[in-house]
Amino acid sequence: MNDKELVAYAALDYIEDNSIIGLGTGSTANIFIKMLAGKISKESLNISVVASSVISQKKANDAGLKYISIDQVTSIDLYVDGADEITQNLEILKGRGFDLIREKLLAQMSKKFIVIGDNSKIVSKIGQNYFIPIEITPIAWKITKILIEKIAKKCIVRENMEKNAFAISSYGNFVLDCEFNYSELDTLAKEIANTPGVFEHGLFLNLASLAIVSNNGQIKKILK
Numbered sequence: 001m002n003d004k005e006l007v008a009y010a011a012l013d014y015i016e017d018n019s020i021i022g023l024g025t026g027s028t029a030n031i032f033i034k035m036l037a038g039k040i041s042k043e044s045l046n047i048s049v050v051a052s053s054v055i056s057q058k059k060a061n062d063a064g065l066k067y068i069s070i071d072q073v074t075s076i077d078l079y080v081d082g083a084d085e086i087t088q089n090l091e092i093l094k095g096r097g098f099d100l101i102r103e104k105l106l107a108q109m110s111k112k113f114i115v116i117g118d119n120s121k122i123v124s125k126i127g128q129n130y131f132i133p134i135e136i137t138p139i140a141w142k143i144t145k146i147l148i149e150k151i152a153k154k155c156i157v158r159e160n161m162e163k164n165a166f167a168i169s170s171y172g173n174f175v176l177d178c179e180f181n182y183s184e185l186d187t188l189a190k191e192i193a194n195t196p197g198v199f200e201h202g203l204f205l206n207l208a209s210l211a212i213v214s215n216n217g218q219i220k221k222i223l224k
């Protein structure tokens, strides 16, 4: 198994029968979804799933998982998702996909949130490898961008794959990718969230209770 497969496999240990599992988005989460489907069928488990994005919803359907729409869910036992950056303090950066609001809802609502990733995700400071994604409403996006730029070093509006228009989230929003000079991540997260026009952002602080990381076949767990 490669590192992504190893962490997805390790996360299966936390699956309990008769539970509701939140499914993440991205290449690592996709592996987990497939492995989860295999475990459910092998062990005849009673598991329902809720998806963090349109893509993971499709993956769940393709894998034949018992799917519950997010608007019908009132409790989630476990959410397993990938990340773009992970610190030793379990500060998490997410959002290369666009559905930040669904990812944040699952992370916040789940009894346990496990982050899985290979060692490339480990950073000493959030923002080291990626800009911080901020989903904003298009209604006055230029104003929101100007307001965010007052606290950011640089912000760019994310483009679509074809690079001929802005990327649009599942909820019709734009995404700003921003670089910040900051000292307190909590304060930065609050400042971003308090800016008018901001829908959600990619800083997941005090939400994960465990990260499972693999480096050249060696699994390491970071616990809160």
Ligand code: 5RP
Binding pocket: 024, 025, 026, 027, 028, 029, 081, 082, 083, 084, 093, 094, 095, 096, 097, 098, 099, 103
């Ligand atoms: C999507 C995410 C992904 O989980 C993150 O980008 C990691 O993806 P991958 O497993 O493909 O490296 O946050 O919004």
